Structures are given as structure tokens and as C-alpha cells.
Amino acid sequence: MRIRKENALLKWTLIIACELFLALFLILPLVFILETAFAQGLAAYWNSITDQYAIKAAVLTVKATLWAVGVNTLFGISAAWCITKFAFRGKKIISTFIDLPVTVSPIIAGLIYVLTFGRQSFLFPLLDKYDIEIIFAAPGIILATIFVTFPFISRELIPVLTAQGVDEEEAAALMGARTWTIFRKVTLPQIKWALLYGVVLCTARAMGEFGAVSVLSGHLRGKTNTLPLYIELLYQGYDFTGAFAASSILVVLTIVILVLRVWLEGRGNKDVDIRK
Numbered sequence: 001m002r003i004r005k006e007n008a009l010l011k012w013t014l015i016i017a018c019e020l021f022l023a024l025f026l027i028l029p030l031v032f033i034l035e036t037a038f039a040q041g042l043a044a045y046w047n048s049i050t051d052q053y054a055i056k057a058a059v060l061t062v063k064a065t066l067w068a069v070g071v072n073t074l075f076g077i078s079a080a081w082c083i084t085k086f087a088f089r090g091k092k093i094i095s096t097f098i099d100l101p102v103t104v105s106p107i108i109a110g111l112i113y114v115l116t117f118g119r120q121s122f123l124f125p126l127l128d129k130y131d132i133e134i135i136f137a138a139p140g141i142i143l144a145t146i147f148v149t150f151p152f153i154s155r156e157l158i159p160v161l162t163a164q165g166v167d168e169e170e171a172a173a174l175m176g177a178r179t180w181t182i183f184r185k186v187t188l189p190q191i192k193w194a195l196l197y198g199v200v201l202c203t204a205r206a207m208g209e210f211g212a213v214s215v216l217s218g219h220l221r222g223k224t225n226t227l228p229l230y231i232e233l234l235y236q237g238y239d240f241t242g243a244f245a246a247s248s249i250l251v252v253l254t255i256v257i258l259v260l261r262v263w264l265e266g267r268g269n270k271d272v273d274i275r276k
């Protein structure tokens with residue numbers, strides 16, 4: 001406490017610097033978005049967000065997000081459980097590949113899928129034979145969204161499972177509990193808040209994905225445009241009210257996700273204190 005009091009000047013300098021940074025790079029842009037969205041009145045704003053193309057873009061965004069969250073939840077739990085509870089060769093390789101989407105540019109990720117499933121791919125004749133569309137269609141957007149978001153849940157679970165250890169699970173196994181029972185009764189209760197926190201982060205990332213989706217979408221209005229792509233289309237067409245009105249939808253969703261994140265962090269910390 002004495003050291004903190006002696007460094008009061010440093011403390012307030014850091015606080016003011018942080019507040020100025022947040023105001024400049026976060027608060028002001030959000031205020032500008034909302035101000036521009038309502039610049040022409042509530043009627044114009046309502047017409048923009050209820051436009052058929054805006055609704056279709058929102059539906060596609062929600063669809064891709066739900067797929068990404070669902071697949072990545074299964075993958076994240078499986079990968080985290082595998083890496084932390086079992087000893088095998090190649091564990092570090094798997095762990096490294098999980099981090100790959102973080103290090104690879106989303107544009108490159110989209111290009112990889114184009115090369116894998118596009119007309120120049122060896123898979124294209126087979127896909128064309130069965131009339132399966134991936135590139136410039138919703139499946140491609142879903143694949144790209146899954147790719148860029150799959151580290152989020154596993155990376156939240158791995159540290160928690162590592163800290164948890166295996167003592168309780170081994171004790172349950174010695175008492176005759178089966179694998180699924182051990183996971184449901186022992187493992188899951190201790191990772192539930194980290195899991196939900198990872199789901200929130202995955203959802204936020206999926207809704208805002210632009211780069212990989214832009215490469216794969218083909219920018220077909222009303223068909224393959226997600227909300228971020230639709231916003232770009234409106235902005236390039238000088239429809240600033242429509243662009244910022246659509247942006248405000250993402251802003252509201254972001255605020256909801258932020259509130260959920262804070263709540264989950266609080267619940268998780270309370271559970272940790274109770275266990276201690």
C-alpha cells in the first residue's frame with residue numbers, strides 16, 4: 001500500500017492515458033456510428049435496417065455464427081480434453097495447428113479455400129457432379145467462419161483443464177465411473193464458465209469476420225453478403241445512413257457480448273473463490 005501511495009502520480013497518469021486511448025479509439029467511433037445512423041431521422045434508420053437485403057445479410061451472419069459456435073464448441077472441448085488429459089506423440093504439433101488461424105491472415109485463409117474447392121481444384125469435378133456449391137455460396141462462408149474462430153474455445157479451456165489436473169478424474173475412474181460420467185460430473189462443472197466465455201469470444205469473432213468471408217462470398221447481394229460485407233457495399237455506394245444503420249446492429253450485438261463477457265468473468269471468479 002505504501003508503494004502504491006508513493007506512486008500516485010504514475011497511477012493517475014496511467015489511468016488518464018488509458019481513458020484517453022479508449023475514448024479516442026473506441027467511444028468516439030461508436031458515437032459517430034450511432035450519430036450517423038440516426039442523422040436522417042428514425043424513419044430512415046428503420047427503413048435501412050428492415051431492408052430485405054439487410055435482413056438477408058443479418059440472417060446469413062447469424063447462420064454462419066451458429067455453425068461456427070456449434071462446430072468449434074465440439075472441437076474445442078475435444079481438443080482441450082485430448083491435449084490436457086492424454087499423453088501421446090504429436091501433442092505439440094496439434095497444439096501448434098490450433099493456433100494456426102491466429103497467425104494466418106484471413107485473406108489467405110479465404111484464398112486457401114478458393115484453391116481447395118474452386119474450379120481449378122481436383123475436387124471440383126466431384127463437387128460439380130453432385131451439385132455441391134461451396135465457393136461463392138453459404139457453405140464457403142460457414143467454412144471460412146469456422147476456420148478463423150476455432151482456436152477461441154479450445155484456448156480458453158486448455159489452461160483451465162491443465163490447472164485442474166487429473167486427480168479427481170482418476171479417483172472417479174477408480175470408483176467405477178465411465179468416461180462420459182466422469183466428463184459430465186467432474187470435468188464439465190469445472191470448465192463451464194471458461195466454456196461459456198470461449199463461446200462468447202467465438203460468437204463475437206464470427207459476427208465480425210470480414211477478410212476470409214470477403215474472398216469466398218463473391219459479394220452476391222442478398223445471397224452471400226454477411227453484415228460486414230453488406231456494410232462495405234452500402235458504404236462504397238455512398239449510402240452512409242444505410243451503412244451506419246447496419247453497423248449499429250453490430251454495435252448493439254457487441255455491447256450485449258461485452259456485458260455477457262463481464263458477467264461470465266464475474267461468475268467464474270466467484271466459483272474459483274468458493275472452491276478455494
